[in-house]
Amino acid sequence: MRVYMDTSVVMGRVFGEPGAIDDWSEWEPAISSELIRVELHRVVDRLRLRDWLTNLEFMDIRSSVQKMIRGFEILPLSRAVLTRAGD
Helix, strand or coil, X not given: XXXXXXXXXXXXXXXXXXXXXXXXXXXXXXXEECHHXXXXXXXXHHHHHCCCCCHHHHHHHHHHHHHHHHCEEEECCCHHHHHHHHC
């Protein structure tokens, strides 16, 4: 089954939130857009800047996020969509 992977789904798994989806093995491949990389790194960095994560936790979580993203099929976005997202 193919699914679109949302930032909130990834963060739920990273932080072990109740109801987070554990088994992604049926999703080959999970699909997302180029925005997921930016969104995930910004969320993790924001938590670190607010002192909600230690530097070690930040590095571990960022590594986990990068590992997950490598397993996704990343769809490119048009310049117009990227510009709008930046606004």
